[in-house]
Amino acid sequence: MASKTLQRLMEDVPRGQPLDPDMLRDIGVSPQQATYMVSSGWMVRLSKGAYLLTGDAPSRDGIIAFLSRRIPGLHVGGKTALDWQGVRHNLHFRERVVLWGTKPYEMPEWVESHLLYTYQTTRLFDDGLPDNEGLEPLPGGNPSVLVSVPERALLELASDIGKRGEKGQSLEEADNLMASLRNLRPKVLDRFLSHCDRVKVVKLVRDLGASSGHSWASDLQKHVDRLGPGKRWTSSRKGGPSLSLKP
Template sequence: MATTIDQGSFKMLLRKHPRGEPVDMGVLRREGISAFRASAWARSGWLDHLGRGVYAVAGDELSRDGALVFLSRQVPGFHVGGKTALAWHGLEHDIAFEEALSLWGDRPKAIPAWIAERFPVRYQTTRILDKQAHASLGLKPLPAGDPRVLVSSPERAMLEMLSDLGKTQSLADTRRLMEGLGGLRTKVLDQLLARTDRIKVVRAAAHLAADLGLPWASLARTHSDRLGGSRWIAVSKAGERLDFR
């Protein structure tokens, strides 16, 4: 049976915790709520159990941003990137409603079933920038988004998309997206290309930008030449030949 103290603690939690956001034990402990009490609240119907040590306020519907905030607390370097970030910046208008969110982080993480069954996601730990730049360059919250969720800038998102080329990203779709990226900020792109570790990404940026006549093609070519070496050749999972000089 709920006590007056329990009721007061729960009401305080309701006032402070954002709607649509899961409640994990880290949040509860900061409010002085033990795992035992949280379990009792779940048995009383005040909380819904989502997964081990994770709850939702009963009757609350988990939101996409709430799930992303939860993951940002769990995963170092977590951010929204690639094609999803381009769409969120208004640079990709044809992304399908059911298309998986492109999520990135620094360490392997099994996406909890209670997130995956609500929101299709694709998570990866690919690092495209050098160690010093990786954690912060080209990452910040969207102006109208949750300040706790980092999103790649259009320039970084493009490079992340290019790293997916041949894996989850087809050459035809990549070309279509690149056609709309002529307005990328040259200074920001220069900073990112200078810190990009992956030859494939730089070669692809230079090749496609030149092929499409994008304003920053010469910049990308400069960085591709800086890396030296010969062309980059591979065959995608779909059987496409990728050949970037």
């Protein structure tokens, strides 16, 4: 392999981010050269279509950036999105990253070895809301790692309440998080709620807002009424907490 190609690879590759064939091609590394670099010990092959510089280790943001090139709409959402923006209640020894996307995806085994995560494709909004609305990189963060703004993250958090297993979110913790959400933007929250077609989510945001006493929560019943006034929402899934939400 030409020394200039190898030097360019060492200089241009973001540390901690696995590389796919398109990224290598953009740097000037052909599939044949990639195979040579693996056999020569310059790179390791994590799985089909995933490479890493020898001696490097996949980072949290590097893994998410790699996956974002393969999973439509991939972003950090819900509880993790709030946590990364300073809204947290409990500190955890090891962070479980909440990931959302628009299509199912089978994660490579090496991802689970380096990242504790959940991934879901629950659709919260109607077709009138662009899939990428409210998804932004954090200031100073990896531009390829999109994170839900707090208003969208609140709806994603509400969606996880009552679910079983690792995706489950306790109502108590969500209620405790409300103390740090006093600065939600009413117009932004209103837009997400106006396009949300999940009765459970809208009612939980209403109830969480009512418990917070923040000004943004003063007029949320209209969104419940849009989806069907006078109907109680209940859930009693086996192995999960029961929920009963008033009309």
